[in-house]
Amino acid sequence: MSEKTSDRIKGIVEGADIVLFMKGAPAAPQCGFSAAVVKVLDGFGVTYESVNVLADPFIREGVKEFSNWPTFPQLYVKGEFVGGCDIVREMAASGEFAKLLADSGIGGVSA
Numbered sequence: 833m834s835e836k837t838s839d840r841i842k843g844i845v846e847g848a849d850i851v852l853f854m855k856g857a858p859a860a861p862q863c864g865f866s867a868a869v870v871k872v873l874d875g876f877g878v879t880y881e882s883v884n885v886l887a888d889p890f891i892r893e894g895v896k897e898f899s900n901w902p903t904f905p906q907l908y909v910k911g912e913f914v915g916g917c918d919i920v921r922e923m924a925a926s927g928e929f930a931k932l933l934a935d936s937g938i939g940g941v942s943a
């Protein structure tokens with residue numbers, strides 16, 4: 833990955849408290865895994881930035897390398913990689929995701 837792509841991705845993940853790299857947009861996800869993470873985030877009532885990786889092949893491949901994670905969705909909180917759909921859903925079910933949001937000082941409803 834070029835330094836330019838890496839800097840661009842770093843800027844994106846650090847540009848908002850919560851960033852979701854997904855397929856499609858929250859209002860119209862183009863993959864069930866992305867839709868599932870949107871549902872979790874919306875359930876917590878948090879605001880987040882989303883990036884449609886289908887719109888940019890450089891971002892799509894660059895984010896995989898940046899995160900060292902081969903699939904989408906990919907969720908970042910406070911600039912740190914959290915995981916994909918399975919991890920986020922498990923964290924939501926166990927209460928770990930609510931704790932992560934609270935520890936990160938991110939408000940929302942407790943889902």
Ligand SMILES: N[C@@H](CCC(=O)N[C@@H](CS)C(=O)NCC(=O)O)C(=O)O
Pocket residue numbers: 855863865892902903904905916917918919
């Ligand atoms: N088990 C994965 C499922 C995600 C997944 O398999 N995503 C695929 C299909 S949407 C993917 O992103 N493949 C790579 C690509 O399309 O670039 C998770 O927990 O997020």
